[in-house]
Amino acid sequence: MGAAEERAWVDRMVERVTARERAERLNAAEALERAARRLNGKHFGGRLRWRSIRYVSNQRSRFGSCTPEDGTIRISHRVADLPAWVRDYVLVHELAHLVDPSHSSRFWDLVGRYPLAERARGYLMALGAEE
Ligand SMILES: [Zn+2]
Secondary structure: OOHHHHHHHHHHHHHHHHHHHHHHHHHHHOHHHHHHHHHHHHHOOOOOOOOEEEEEOOOOOOOEEEEOOOOEEEEEHHHHHOOHHHHHHHHHHHHHHHHOOOOOHHHHHHHOOOOOHHHHHHHHHHOOOOO
């Protein structure tokens, strides 16, 4: 490994560790869990149940993912940098996947309960990524 390559490798490792530590710090603050409970109460009649909802640092291409089978929701740590109303949309999107894992019209009806859903989708599209 040449010096430049080595430096690039070290930079990448440092970035990775920093992102992981940041995700851990964000999870310790439990803001995501609290926001999810609030959104569940407001838009889903408090009916949704999940096992864990947390920030992760190893999610590159997408903002969030949901595994309905085991009730886990993972949100990219980058979402913490977005405005709260966009973060809430990402949460509503993944929460709705607990009900319907596909992007069916029923799914979008659920997501549409969040009044700023369309605007938030536009915002994320402008960032060059969607859901
Ligand atoms: Zn989705």
